[in-house]
Amino acid sequence: MDNYGTHQKVLFKAVELTDKNVIEFGAGDFSTPQLHELCKGRVLVTVENNADWLLKFMHLESDNHLLYNSPNWIVPESWGVVFVDNGTWEARLEVIDRYRDKTDFMVIHDTEAMANWAIVGPAAAKFANITDWHVYFKYFAEFQDNEGGPCTILGSNYIDISMIEIDGMKRIYR
Numbered sequence: 001m002d003n004y005g006t007h008q009k010v011l012f013k014a015v016e017l018t019d020k021n022v023i024e025f026g027a028g029d030f031s032t033p034q035l036h037e038l039c040k041g042r043v044l045v046t047v048e049n050n051a052d053w054l055l056k057f058m059h060l061e062s063d064n065h066l067l068y069n070s071p072n073w074i075v076p077e078s079w080g081v082v083f084v085d086n087g088t089w090e091a092r093l094e095v096i097d098r099y100r101d102k103t104d105f106m107v108i109h110d111t112e113a114m115a116n117w118a119i120v121g122p123a124a125a126k127f128a129n130i131t132d133w134h135v136y137f138k139y140f141a142e143f144q145d146n147e148g149g150p151c152t153i154l155g156s157n158y159i160d161i162s163m164i165e166i167d168g169m170k171r172i173y174r
Contacts, residue, residue, distance in 0.1 A: 002030070003149045003150055004028065004029065004030050005030035006109070006144070006145045006149040006150045006151075006152060007030070007031070007083075007085065007107060007109040007150075007152040008030055008031070008034065009143075009145070009166050009167065009168055009169050010107055010143050010152040010154050010166055010169065011031060011035075011081070011083055011107045011152075012034070012038060013154075013164065013166050014080075014081045014104075014105040014107050014154060015035065015038050015039065015080070015081050016038075017104070017105065017159075017164075018080030018081060018104045018105065019042065019080065020042065020078065020079060020080025020081075020104060021039075021042050021043040021044070021045070021079055021080055022035060022039050022042070022043070022044050022045070022079065022080055022081045022082075022083070023044075023045040023046075023047065023079050023081075023082050023083070023099075024044070024045070024046050024047070024082075024083040024085070025047050025082070025083065025084050025085065025086040025091070025092075025095050026047075026048060026083075026084070026085035026086035026087065027046050027048040027053060027054055027056070027057050027067070028085060031083060031085065032046055032057045032060065033057075033060065035083075036060045036065055039064070039065070040064070041064075042064065042080075043064055043065075043066065044064065044065045044066070045065075045066045045067075045068065046060075046065070046066070046067045046068070047068050047069075047070070047086070048067070048068075048069060048086075049069065049070070049086060049087055049091065050087070051069045054067060054069055077102060078102055078103070079099065079102060079103040079104070080103065080104050080105070081103060081104065081105045081106075081107060082095070082099045082100075082102075082103040082105075082106045082107070083106075083107045083109075084096060084106065084107065084108040084109065085108075085109040085110070092108070096108065096136060100136050100137065100155065100157060101157055103156075104156060104158060104159055105154060105155070105156050105159065105161075106137070106153070106154075106155045106156070107152060107153070107154055107155075108152065108153040108155070109150065109152050110150045110151070110152075111142055111150075111151045111152060111153045133153060133155060136155060137155035137156060137157055138156065138157045138158075139155065139156045139157070139159065139160050139161045139162065140153055140154065140155040140156070140161070141153070141154050141161055141162070141164070141171050142154075142171065142172045143166060143169040143170065143171060143172065144169065144170055144172045145168060145169055146168050146169065146170055151172055
């Protein structure tokens, strides 16, 4: 298992469970092309803060797949899935705060890093204390691939996810 792709099973399950539009914060080899295929028939928005990295995915742009270098244009609306895998922890926290009540499901990659990595900056105090994701979500589960690697949160303020099982993943609770 590649540590960059440990979110895939959780993300794809969330996309499968809704027919609404999807937005991803942080383009990547293990999400953007796959979401492009999974989201046919609905809108997919990819937001990436690194313009050079975003160029790698511009060939996917279409009427239904919009790619942006800045989140400034985005007016929070209702989303089926918000995928959070963008660059800095401060940026991730901003996305979580802005969109957690505007989506059926939020998928957040590398969540064990919030407790285990040396996070610096204004978001450090908030991340260091996140051991109970109920601060952000009414329903949540943290998943880890059966082979190990980074963890991924599936959260929702509207849909009870307690019965959601994901093949090849185990639930991790802190």
